Amino acid sequence: MTDVSSLVEGRTGKWEVVIGLEVHAQVSSQAKLFSGASAAFGAGPNEHVSLVDAAMPGMLPVINQFCVEQAVKTGLGLNAEINLFSIFDRKNYFYADLPQGYQISQYKQPIVGEGSITITLADGSTRDIGIERLHLEQDAGKSMHDQHPSKSYIDLNRSGVALMEIVSRPDMRSAEEAAAYVSKLRAILRFLGTCDGNMEQGSLRADCNVSVRRPGEELGTRTETKNLNSIRFIAQAINSEVARQIEIIEDGGTIDQETRLFDTSTGQTRTMRSKEDAHDYRYFPDPDLLPLELDAAWVETLRQSLPELPDALRTRLMDEFGLSAYDAGLISEDRDTAAWYEAAAAGRDAKLVANWMTVELFGALNRMGLDLADSPVRPDQLGQLVERISDGTISGRIAKDVFAIMLEDGADPDQVIEEKGFKQVSDTGAIEAIIDTVLAENTDKVDEYRGGKDKLFGFFVGQVMKASKGQANPGVVNDLLRQKLNG
Amino acid sequence: MSDILAMTAVAARQALDNKSISAVELTEAYIKAGQDTAENNAYVLTTPDKAIDMAKASDARIAKGDAGLLEGIPIGVKDMFCTKGVETTASSRILKGFVPTYESTVTQNLWQDGAVMLGKINCDEFAMGSANETSAFGAVINPWTASDGPLKGKALTPGGSSGGSAAVMAARSALLAPGTDTGGSIRQPAAFCGLVGLKPTYGRCSRLGIVAFASSLDQAGPITRDVADCALMMTSMASYDKGDSTSIDAPMPDLMAALTKAKNEGVKGMRIGIPDEYTIDGMPEQIVTLWEQGRQWLEDAGATCVPVSLPHTKYALPAYYIIAPAEASSNLARYDGVRYGQRVDGATLDEMYAKTRGAGFGDEVKRRILIGTYVLSAGYYDAYYIKAQKIRRLIQNDFHQVFSGVDALLTPSTPSAAFALGEEDKDPVSMFLNDVFTVPANLAGIPAISVPAGLSSDGLPLGLQLIAPALREDTLIEGAAMLEKAAGFNHVASGAAS
Incomplete structure (x- = not known):
């Protein structure tokens, strides 16, 4: 079905954009996927490397059960089928930061099968985006080419860190939908505690598969733009790729199936390698590892213990607090924001609290460059302020003055009202x-x-x-x- | 001196315990034996100082009454086992100078039980070969020589890949030798050198710290002078290891008890299968005769022998030579010159890889990497790798079915006795045929033992193989003890130290 609203106008008519995403999410875990080395971010080069990570002779991988649990939880959070039997394969290729000469991944039988997530667009409408699969795999190390005039240096701290590759169906039709998909996915991962979602640290990266076609026609040839590490870049890369592809086709050319890179300085994509240069990865089941077999009862226990997820929270905020879909969406983006809101709104005019939080507080924090966690105003203080508006102690206008002072020195609103003589005259x-x-x-x-x-x-x-x-x-x-x- | 070297490990343990000999004396005798037989090229590295230190520690523990299962027994370690602080190369140029900071689980078990390390032992490069001719250190010479026939006066192969391990055992320059067996690498050299060689059930011995050749087939096991030593050493080597995901968490049957049982009761009531398919074209008459003789010995000792069929046997060798190279091509990718071992610089990363691996690997290793890469490639994977895996399953099923009717199988260990060095390496396929009787047990993951059973008309050792169901090493020890007793094999290699 073609969603007419998202069609792109070219010189020769309308084009439909088809987008599928492969998101690599680093599993939140103390240790790596197959070794006991620390998976923490930010250590000095090669400080978190075990004999297994460095692929010393005779070293063997042993699966980290916690990473398996995190993957299953994520699958459950994506409403996906959990495969009780899955297999680790070797993806073979040579690179200096890939010590084993292969990456342990899951190819034909991943741990998680089909699922879906619901995205909400700016106009409040929702769409379901299909998840094709989720599999566990190892990250590679890092090559540094700028440390020495003729040598490359290798940092293996990331070598062996557990990643979840989450592959969507080609269900998205615009950069906006792709951005909403990644935001939603990140929110779900954060609520589950299975990935911290820090894109700037590389904990969450996306590869974008993009093609264009005339509405209703067969799928066009796609390109894959690798390793996008911000939602803004994802949207930019897609838009630039769509424009490039439409121009080529309208000029009578054809799209090459290739892997591309996004240049953040120009906002354009460029060729990384063509299909002819594609690796033959020679996947085969890793003989060092047994198939991964999960107990159905254990999976059920995990299902029962899942935390409240963004959709459920959003619905509850609307039902319980009477919030608009928009406000509920903003507040349910992450669990800390929701918790902050619930603490502020308890027993108060919940809609008014939502208003103050999303407009005044978020606006102020934005100007100050602060996260909610570092807000000078505490939830109970914002709640108290709203309560003083509700009970007629101050007017909404005066409340803004009180709030400005609270932001400066973190004072309680009652104290500010008292000290500054802001009390409303009703006599x-x-x-x-x-x-x-x-x-x-x-x-x-x-x-x-x-x-x-x-x-x-x-x-x-x-x-x-x-x-x-x-x-x-x-x-x-x-x-x-x-x-x-x-x- | 000769009395010392003539002792089996079990006998030496008794002598050490009753203080008729010290561990240092025993070790010194073996260090000297190693020097006296150095022309075999079996040791690639000797560690005499370490050996004496370990022997002294053993003597101290014996004095305290704290002796372990292998206390004071000098052993030579195949160069596939990583040994902490001692260079480990898998007999390959590419690992020259590599000194592990860790110990393999199997050798750790041996040290834990008091064994003394004499040094590292030559083998085929990355255990790929059946004649110990692919080693970067050069071929190993079999201490046995032909007394007659066309091979008389020629240097013979000890077999492979644990050729050096079998050679040090036959030359009496080590009292025990741990080997590794991917397609027959323990049993074939044991057969060629008049020794007992056991490949246990896949997963019995941890693979952690053993340089990998083909992960789904590799198993460590003992090479010993007799069945009693084999039972002793196997008991020490085996362990459940959480560091190896394919390790088996099942207790090893009491092998010493199995030995006693065989001594007291023979093999009464045991059912032995004689597989039809192990009769192959061109097999020398004396191998057929020996096999028949083995059947007779077992029946005389109370067993019932019945013909059985393992219909997919003929596909075992081709399947093996797809699966093993496939895994090897991936396992050996880590030898890239980046982190350890030899590196040959190049202008680009790819050039560095090509030069390093071109110079570091020998021809047989390159051949198998190429075969393995080919069979895993897009377009060939289904036709080769997948088909080979299906055959592997059929072979496993064959064994599963026959073992519902018999306790063990009796086969020859090899299709011939030891051959001359340098003669068969021009045709890799004829070299592969050496493994025809040993490969099926690796594919099925089941235990098998080779026992010396007689001499060829040229005076060279020949072995018989027993194959048992998974986890039944005790059955092998019982049957092997019976064969050993009946065969009365007491010949010593002409090149043995004395």
Whole structure:
């Protein structure tokens, strides 16, 4: 089925874009997939290398059960089929940072089969994106070519680190959908605790398969752009690749099936290797490892103990707190944000808290370059502030002033209100006195108003609020003004 | 001195325990025997100082009454086993200068039980060969010589790939020798050198720290002078190792008890299968006669021998020569000059690989890497590798079926006695035929033993093989003890140290 809204206009008509993603997600685990060496990020070169990782003669891999558990959890989180029998294969190729001369991966029988995730687009609509498979594999080491004029240096810290390769169906039709897919996938992985999702550290990388075709026609030839490490780059790479492919075809050319690289400085992709140069990986089952057999009851136990995932959380935020789909989507993007929100909203005007959080707080943190975890305002403090608006202690406008002070020194809102004398005046006597003064000073306008110029009502409200330094309760002001002007 | 070298390991253990000899004396005798037989080219590295230190430690433990199963027994270690602090090369130029920082599990077990290390032993390069001629250190010479016939006066092969291990045992320059067997590399050299060689059930001995040839087939096992020593050494070598995912977590049957049982009861009631398919074209008459003789010995000792059929046997060798090279082509990819061993520099990474591996590997290793790479390639994988795996399954099924009716199988160990060095290496396929009787047990992962059973008309040793179901090493020891007793093989190689 062609989604007309996402078609791309070329010179010669409309094109449909077809995108499939292969995401490599580093398994959150203390140790590597087949050795006891640390999988932590950030150590000095070759500090986290075991004899197995360096492929010393006679060394053998032993599967890390925790990584298997993480992969199964992820499969369950992707609503996917868990294969109780899977096989580790060797993918053979030579490279200086691949010590064994092969990567242990899963080829024909992966640990996780078909699943799907639901993405939400900016207009609030949702789409299901199919997952073809998830398999476990080892990462390679790192070659450094810029350390010496004629030599390359090798860092094997990453050699053997566990990765999950998550392969989507070619179900996405725009860069926006691809970006939403990766965001959603990352959120699910983070909720599950199976991958930290830190793209800048390389914990999550995507290869993008992109092709274009006329709506309804056969699939076009695809290219694969490797190793994209930010959601923005994924969208840029897809858009540039789509434009390139359409231009070539419209000029009468054909697309070469090839592997491409994304150049972050130009925002364009370029050829890495063509199909003719493609490796013959000579996959075969790794004879050093037995097939991986899982116990169905154990998988069921994992299923029962899964944490709440983004979709469930989003639904609950809408049902329980009455949030809009949009706000619920923003707040359910990661578990810490949701927890922050729930702490702030408990027992308060939940929608108002959501508003304050997504607009005022997120805006402020963005300006300050801070993460929510480092927010100077605590959840209970934001909740208290909203409570003071709800109970009429301060107006929404004054609340912004209070909030600005809270951001600066992390003070409690009640303390700020007290110290700065921000408390709203609801005493009708005091407000009546101000109104009387304002009306007395503007008798000409009072006459005009009474003569039918209704719009002047706002002028009077403004004058009263100004005279009260913003502390008069706007509701009371409105009521009293109306009585006095109309009465 | 000759009395010392004549002792089996079991006898030496008794002599050490009753203090009629010290471990240092025993070790010194073997160090000298190694020097006296150096022309065999069996040791690629000797560690005499280490040996004396270990022997002294053994004497101290014996004095304290703390002797282990192999306390004070001097052994020579095939160069496929990684030995901590001692150069390990798999007899290949590419690993020249490689000194492991770790010990293989099997040799660790041997040291733990008190064995003394004499040095590292020559073998075919990466254990690929059946004549010990592919070694970077050159061929090993069999201490046995033909007393008659066309081979008289010629240097003979000790077999391979554990040729050096069999040679040091036949030359009495080691008292025990651990070997590795991927397609017959323990049993064929044992047969050629008048020794007992056991390849246990796949998974009995940990492969951790053994240089890999073909992972799904490689198994370590003992090469010994007699069946009792074999039972002793096997008991020490075997262990469940969490560091090897294919290691078996099942207790080894009591092999010493199996030995006693054979002594006391013979093999009464044992059913022995004689597989029809092991009669092959062109097999020398004396091999056929020996096989028949073995059947008679077992029947005389109370066994029932019946003909059985293993219909897929003829496909075993071709399947083996696809699977083993396939795994080897991948296992040997790590020898790339980047991290250890020899490197020959090149202008580019690919050139460095090509030069390093071109210079580092010998012809037979290159041949098998090429075959293995070919059979795993796109377009050939199904026709070769997958088909070979299917045959492997059929062969496993053959064994499974016959073992529902018999306890063990009796076959010749090899289709011939030892042959002259330098004669068969021009035709790799005829060399591959040496493994025809030994390869099926590797493909099926089941245990098999070769026992010296007689001499050829030229005066060269010949062996008989027993094959048992998985985990039944005890059956092998019982049957082998019976054959040994009946054969009364007490010949000593002309080149043995004295």
